[in-house]
Amino acid sequence: MNSTLADIGSVIWGPFVLIPLLLGTGLFLTIRLRALQFRKLGPALRLGLIRRSDDGGAGDITQYQALTTALAATVGVGNIVGVATAISLGGPGALFWMWVTALVGMASKYSEAFLGVRYRVTDARGEQSGGPQYYLHRGFSELFGKTGGRVGLVLSIVFAVFAVLASFGIGNMTQGNAVAAQLDNSFGVPVVASGVILFVLTGAVLLGGIKAIGRVTAGFVPLMIVLYLLGGMVVLVLNADAIPGAFGQIFTQAFTGTSAVGGFAGAAIMYAIQMGVARGIFSNESGMGSAAIAAAAAKTTHPTRQGLVSMTQTFIDTIIVVTFTGLVIVTSGVWERGSDTAGTMTADAFAEAMPYGDKLVAVAIAFFAFSTILGWSYYGERCVERLVGAGGVIPYRMVFTCVVFVGAVTELEVVWNFADVMNGLMALPNLIGLLVLSGLIVRETRYYLDNDPTLTATAAQVEEFMGDRPR
Template identity: 85%
Template sequence: MQTFTTILADIGSVIWGPFVLIPLLLGTGMFLTIRLRMLQFRKLGPALRLGLLKRKDDGGVGDISNYQALTTALAATVGVGNIVGVATAIALGGPGALFWMWITALLGMASKYSEAFLGVRYRITDARGEQSGGPQYYLHRGFAEVFGKTGGKIGLVLSLMFAVFAVLASFGIGNMTQGNAVATQMENSFGLDPIITGIVLFVLTGAVLLGGIKSIGRVTAGFVPLMILLYIVGGLIVLVVNAEHIPGALGLVFTDAFTGTAAVGGFAGSAILYAIQMGVARGIFSNESGMGSAAIAAAAAKTTHPTRQGLVAMTQTFIDTIIVVTFTGLVLVTTGVWKQGGDFAGTMTADAFASALPDGDKLVAVSIAFFAFSTLLGWSYYGERCMERLVGAGGVIPYRMVFTCVVFIGAITELEMVWNFADVMNGLMAIPNLIGLLVLSGLIVRETNRYLSNDPKLTANAAQVEEFMAASER
């Protein structure tokens, strides 16, 4: 088993190394940012207004509202990566890893927009009358539309690759790692037996999954904002207590991004490349930009045009990384706890909160429980949609049953191998999706520009959208 764990770690280091995903992720994000003329900066305000204030597209086709699709995607991404993943990145790559997480997010917003756009653009209505989409569909259908029969064959292979890797990833990043982090933190902070935690997660997960995406959407719509607010308020208190250290912490983040100081084993020097590698890998683990997963939730949204839901989906990366991850990173650096390392990175964040906030470690434990449970819900939907793509609707119920049982297994099992497995599957998911984003970028840019030239502030209603889109096609 140890040999297999080592093999997975070696594979992960190659996939997330300087010659595969780091240049592919950053390069794709940069390429799309340029082609879309910095869309993520120009349209962030209207996108936030549509997703968080208006919350729905009247007259749009879909199963859940814009807001519910956003919170479902947030549920899947605002998870253990925002606490444990950030701590791991900073412990191993130094404070500069936070800078590279920011860069990954800012560029990744263009990737997140593009994959959500395609998710809606090429979604289908399944046998149950629900909307289903994501890379498992748009890689095939998009390539076929743009490049004909031969392109369709290539796209089919890429779409099936994505579906397989996504199903496998759902049991890693979206399940066992989440359950294990909850059980570990609950045992450390409250002395709760992991078996009890596993049973509770098993029951809660199964209860929500019975209702499918509409049930998940309702739960995440009320649950996700509260859990994020709770964590941010706690982090804000810690930062207020350590306010005098904030300028120095920010300076360290920027300087360390180009020097690469590592904390584990004291101040052993590490190359800038390792800071970049940890920042990019853990940034993607946190916000999932470029992986294609959020496009699956976006495809279920009631929306009048792919551009509108793509922009709403884009805000998820902003909220996840630029807001939530930043609070975690600054808390770790301002308190100095990042220097201590630790076998379980979650204890670093707990110690940082506890240093300035009474029972701060318990707040982190509760936050991890909330974040991880929300991730379970979001990823269960991603996995079942990809399972449906592979074997049909008959695979959905068995998948839900197995997924629910694996939650319990994750809570009571040591998971070094699973964390390595999650990194590998995340990377393998991203590769076919990023290829698709690059190949289909011309279509994305063309249709985005055509829509925004008619509705730059995202205020058009369904009738107006239908009217000007019909006119532009004549």
């Protein structure tokens, strides 16, 4: 089974399926939206991180809480171990392709968050629910009638099924295992004890639903990111003389590949691209559709505003956090030791530069992984609700919480390969939807930004000018 899943994953994440589709969709949307992610990044960061809320908008949590929930799901093991894996296999050039994936992926993240709010529904409990499991069906129906609606319905169900399966893999068992392994290796905490602690903490938060998740992630996600970045900054200051050379390696080897150095098995340019794109998406999830589920719960006066806030999540995750990790690894030189040490590569890089650096990385992985568990639990339950109704939410939370313990105490090589496959399969219907619905996204985005270019309009002003929009 493990071998079969690995083979399937290599095809899905290979050079002929998701890599061109993800990059192509992001580039297509970037062009159609006139490089929105570059033009509006400043106002989007101010709205999401400084203003934090959109007074007068419908929703369950603030825009800031929706952003931190999405960050909780993405700033995880991929930002530490995933980056090390990409560099160990694809060389420093893989980091360049992670940047490219993020920059064009910001347009994809904007678009899916826009659609998540645009087509969200109010569920039986009075909460907002949205994401590809809704907008694929409702958007296709609106634009193409019954026939398009049937196609969209199939795509929405396929997405929901794969998202639920992915939530138990990449969003649960692998994260719990990462926490337990790090605490055991660095502090001698028994894996069973870690499993019990994760079980209790996860269950306590999930009982409160999205509002509790939003409050928890809004509190500790920014803190854990800042502490990790401060540690990375100390390492980079100590390795300052190696930074220019590191950038030289990153940009040069992105287009030349890496020849064999020491124990490192060389990689050609295509492998650098493949690892960079695959691990980049693993880290920031742009194009997968998952972040749209969190965006749909936000209090916002217009889909464009939340789309822009959600877009900053990819910027923070990859352009900032992943870059720090990558530079720490490359400046330290530990990447030359080869892929066999990828699991400890980031910790080794920190430890060589500062006392207890490996302990800092262990704590960071533990917090990052736990936050990912919380974010993905919400994604999974929203998709369960789409498939079987509100009655399936509580049983899902109970099973999800129990599986966290299982993941902490079990060897998971097959689960990692399973998670890669599920992530890829859930991205496919979403990318189709982004391409098909791109005309609507572009049209409504341009109209909104023509009337509110600085994102400062009040709820009353938004209602007024949106009421005059052409139908």
